Amino acid sequence: MKNYLKKLFKNSDAAGKPSKKAGYIIVIGLIGLLLIILSNVFSTAGSDDNDSTINIDSNETNEQSADETFSNNSSKTSDVDEIEAGYEEDLQEMLNQIQGVSNTEVMVNLESTRVKIYEKNLISGQQITEETDTNGGTRDIEDTQEESQVVLVNQGDKEVPLLVRTEKPDVRGVFIVAEGVDHASVEQRVVEAISRVLDAPVHRVSVMPKN
Incomplete structure (x- = not known):
């Protein structure tokens, strides 16, 4: 290419000004073609970078939405656990005050949080x-x-x-293990007490004697 250009300009000097002008036009045309090629290359590279950026932003948005959903679910679960723990503590203290009942353990299962x-x-x-x-x-x-x-x-x-108003959550079930409830009359008093306090049907209350 270099030798061709030298030959072109050499011939142009010998032939006169018109040929020399044509040589300059060819050189300018080659430079323009080179600029177009470089422009296309950089444009393609920039497009790839933009696509990568869009994909990254999309992934970050999806991860953020998933984190928010998980956070909301975790918050609801934490609220239910806290209410259940409060019920269990209060019921355990109350049941231990019943005559013939001692060493009580209580587990409460609720439908949801407060409404x-x-x-x-x-x-x-x-x-x-x-x-x-x-x-x-x-x-x-x-x-x-x-x-x-x-x-x-x-x-x-x-x-x-x-x-x-704020309504208390419905009770799915209550499980009680205690000493002294092997007597039918004591067990009945425990079941009635739990049913009335939690407004739960008696078939959702289970009472078992402790070893």
Whole structure:
């Protein structure tokens, strides 16, 4: 290529100015072609980098969503465990006060965490449309719509839902192991006490004598 260019310019000097001008045009054309090739190469590399960045960002977003979901589930599980532990401690202390019952151990299994009930406004609307058929008869079509909205109250510089009450979670089951419950009358008193305190049916309460 180098020898070709030298030969081209040498011939141009011998032939005159037009040939020399043509040589410059060819050189400029080659330089332009080289710039186009380099531009395409860098553009492709940049596109690959952008794709990699997008994939990385997408993976980070998915991981963040998974972490948030796991955190929420862990929080709910922790709340249930805390409520169950509180029930177990209170029941154990209470049952040990019953005559004939001692050395009690209690396990409580709950459905969920506490349920919060918020105040709601009920918005209802009614629309009656009269239609006439081809025979001249008429009929009324009634359309009723209802919508509920949570009531918000001001608390400092923000609005929060108005809490009406908090309901205790339903009890799945209670298992009790204690000394003295091998007597039928004592076992019955224990079952009745647990059933009334937790508002749970008696078939969900199991009482076993301790070794």
